[in-house]
Amino acid sequence: MRMHLAAWMAAIVFGLGMVSSLEAGIWANGHGDIDAHFHDGALEIGLHFHSGGVGAFGGGTLPEGHHEADEHQIFVPGAPITLPGTGWDFAGTPGDSVWFLPLNNDPNKPYLGWGAEELAPGLWSNVTFSLLSVNGPAGGVFSVFAESFGVTNVKLSSVDGFAKSFSLPGGSHDHFNVGFNRAGTFDVSLRVSATRISDSQTFSGDGTFTFYVDSVPNGGEVPEPGSMAIFSVLAIGSGYRRLRRRKMS
Numbered sequence: 001m002r003m004h005l006a007a008w009m010a011a012i013v014f015g016l017g018m019v020s021s022l023e024a025g026i027w028a029n030g031h032g033d034i035d036a037h038f039h040d041g042a043l044e045i046g047l048h049f050h051s052g053g054v055g056a057f058g059g060g061t062l063p064e065g066h067h068e069a070d071e072h073q074i075f076v077p078g079a080p081i082t083l084p085g086t087g088w089d090f091a092g093t094p095g096d097s098v099w100f101l102p103l104n105n106d107p108n109k110p111y112l113g114w115g116a117e118e119l120a121p122g123l124w125s126n127v128t129f130s131l132l133s134v135n136g137p138a139g140g141v142f143s144v145f146a147e148s149f150g151v152t153n154v155k156l157s158s159v160d161g162f163a164k165s166f167s168l169p170g171g172s173h174d175h176f177n178v179g180f181n182r183a184g185t186f187d188v189s190l191r192v193s194a195t196r197i198s199d200s201q202t203f204s205g206d207g208t209f210t211f212y213v214d215s216v217p218n219g220g221e222v223p224e225p226g227s228m229a230i231f232s233v234l235a236i237g238s239g240y241r242r243l244r245r246r247k248m249s
Helices: 002-024 225-248
Strands: 026-039 044-047 055-058 065-068 073-076 097-101 110-115 124-135 142-148 150-159 165-170 173-175 175-181 184-196 201-213
Touching: 026 065, 026 124, 026 184, 044 184, 073 150, 073 225, 097 110, 097 184, 124 150, 150 165
Parallel strands: 026 073, 026 110, 044 201, 073 201
Antiparallel strands: 026 044, 026 055, 044 065, 097 175, 110 173, 124 165, 124 184, 142 150, 142 175, 184 201
């Protein structure tokens, strides 16, 4: 009886844990950065959510502070814009729809920045973000760009012939537009590198960031806590009963 009860209690905890990760894992709004920081003798790239945390898809909050690159996903909602005929080859082909996170704060989207704030300017130089690879839908293009007085400054693009890296001064932080020309899931691998001024040693760290463009997998439907927990209980309980019957036969 004690073993039977333990199995069911474990199922409930497991089911609620699954719900927690599904509901709290996707960044939906609020201010955060893809940032560089030095930790335990290594340069790392990850997500840094600002004071108070950021909004999670489906409700709730993701906690402030540093997180691994693959610990949370980033939601890029509609509505997309349509690429004009010329001058936008870095973001796709004319007529493509482009979903984007803007360089100015939109309360309905993640306010994604790029941070080197924790690498003090007197201690670090040449803080550089580089694009390593993009895995996404067929024909998918990832781009990072800024516009000023009608001039477009491309920071990163997965299209051949366009920038694959950009630099920030140590201690700084900036925002750019981040675009995607296809709906679906994009896994974007990035590298940060920086030079420690005291000994001219260069450090680097890699990370892969997942963007859900237009919708999250399975149509963005997150199971209710009760239904997920019940499902887990039934599944594990059923397995336990089958094992018990085998032992008794």
